[in-house]
Amino acid sequence: MELSAGSMLDERLRLVEPIHRGDAASVWLASDVTDGNVVAVKLISPEQLVGDPVALERFAREGVATARVASRHVVRVLRHGSSRAGIPYIVMERLLGESLAARLVREGRLAPEAVAVLVTELGRGLADIHAEGIVHRDLQPSNVVCSDEGGTHVWKLLDFGVAKVTRRASAGDASAREDLTLPGKLIGSPVYLSPEQVSARPVTPMLDLWGLAVIAYQALTGKLPFDGDAPARVFTAILQTRHAPPSTLVPELPPEVDAFFLRAFHRDPAQRFASGPELAAAFGEALAPLARARAAAAAAELATAAERSGRRPGGRAPDRAARGGRSPVIAVLCAVAVGGALGLLGLVLYRRALPVEPGAAAPGTSDATTAATR
Numbered sequence: 560m561e562l563s564a565g566s567m568l569d570e571r572l573r574l575v576e577p578i579h580r581g582d583a584a585s586v587w588l589a590s591d592v593t594d595g596n597v598v599a600v601k602l603i604s605p606e607q608l609v610g611d612p613v614a615l616e617r618f619a620r621e622g623v624a625t626a627r628v629a630s631r632h633v634v635r636v637l638r639h640g641s642s643r644a645g646i647p648y649i650v651m652e653r654l655l656g657e658s659l660a661a662r663l664v665r666e667g668r669l670a671p672e673a674v675a676v677l678v679t680e681l682g683r684g685l686a687d688i689h690a691e692g693i694v695h696r697d698l699q700p701s702n703v704v705c706s707d708e709g710g711t712h713v714w715k716l717l718d719f720g721v722a723k724v725t726r727r728a729s730a731g732d733a734s735a736r737e738d739l740t741l742p743g744k745l746i747g748s749p750v751y752l753s754p755e756q757v758s759a760r761p762v763t764p765m766l767d768l769w770g771l772a773v774i775a776y777q778a779l780t781g782k783l784p785f786d787g788d789a790p791a792r793v794f795t796a797i798l799q800t801r802h803a804p805p806s807t808l809v810p811e812l813p814p815e816v817d818a819f820f821l822r823a824f825h826r827d828p829a830q831r832f833a834s835g836p837e838l839a840a841a842f843g844e845a846l847a848p849l850a851r852a853r854a855a856a857a858a859a860e861l862a863t864a865a866e867r868s869g870r871r872p873g874g875r876a877p878d879r880a881a882r883g884g885r886s887p888v889i890a891v892l893c894a895v896a897v898g899g900a901l902g903l904l905g906l907v908l909y910r911r912a913l914p915v916e917p918g919a920a921a922p923g924t925s926d927a928t929t930a931a932t933r
């Protein structure tokens with residue numbers, strides 16, 4: 560069946576316009592005629608439907624897996640099913656906003672503070688799906704959207720097309736019985752794959768934390784940590800090559816950020832951060848020296864400006880009345896500088912106080928310096 564704007568997918572959903580056309584699936588804006596709500600509908604592509612039963616089962620799994628996750632940082636699935644023409648679909652909340660992939664094309668890289676927010680929110684989303692026994696397995700910028708919720712921007716994880724349900728699945732759930740990955744066939748975009756995916760080792764939530772670290776590195780530096788001009792070279796890089804320390808790509812980044820990535824990219828999953836929130840807290844701490852340096856530089860700049868404005872054009876000291884007239888302005892500027900510095904410090908302390916998953920390894924216990932050479 561040819562999908563076209565205006566056609567009814569079933570008795571409820573009228574297709575409005577395509578948002579995305581991928582090889583395996585397309586995403587459409589649709590209107591629910593029963594309540595007038597606008598939703599996003601993901602449909603498996605007709606080629607996959609006819610020729611690839613495994614893809615069909617994976618698509619069904621995407622609907623089931625995502626529907627049971629209730630997280631502010633995971634796209635909400637409203638329902639799933641099949642159209643009258645037999646096309647399986649997933650109905651989702653419609654997100655208003657662009658993907659991280661589109662944002663990176665536009666901006667190259669993001670400010671460190673923005674990356675800290677991204678990592679914190681995706682770390683929370685990962686904790687929520689991992690608590691449901693789901694491993695996403697396909698973290699990459701096109702599967703992350705910055706959703707505008709009435710002026711508040713919220714990062715959301717989507718596309719559970721290759722997710723694996725590792726536990727809590729019912730006996731009748733196909734994903735519990737088997738991994739639908741074909742032998743020797745890799746899933747997910749190669750540059751975001753973890754060493755354990757490349758070498759077909761067991762699937763654990765740790766591989767999503769690797770993916771989150773790749774996203775963080777790319778958002779922070781505008782570069783990929785492990786890359787190559789052919790898939791085999793990408794896989795070799797993932798398994799063996801040491802990534803460029805981020806501070807060599809973005810000089811303002813402190814050495815703490817380099818140390819953070821050594822642990823996040825540890826080839827041994829057990830040596831990585833133990834959960835999304837733990838990784839995010841460590842990332843916030845690694846950025847703290849940068850926040851402090853910026854606050855100090857801003858305060859020094861304000862003090863210099865205040866001193867300059869306190870002098871007369873001829874360079875002589877102003878009289879008492881003139882100084883008295885400016886002092887409230889100077890006081891406000893200094894208060895803003897000190898307030899900003901305290902705010903940044905508060906943010907760092909708040910990150911430190913974020914809850915850590917039970918069983919999390921203590922930060923700094925890994926053999927981080929040897930990580931990148933493994």
Ligand SMILES: Nc1ncnc2c1ncn2[C@@H]1O[C@H](COP(=O)(O)OP(=O)(O)O)[C@@H](O)[C@H]1O
Pocket residue numbers: 578579580581582583584585586599601634651652653654655657658701702703704717718719720
């Ligand atoms: N619920 C949604 N609301 C708005 N846009 C969406 C939604 N779901 C997906 N998209 C858009 O479609 C793109 C592809 O969606 P995705 O589920 O990743 O498809 P694929 O399986 O083809 O990779 C996303 O990058 C995003 O831009």
Ligand SMILES: [Mg+2]
Pocket residue numbers: 701702718
């Ligand atoms: Mg996708």
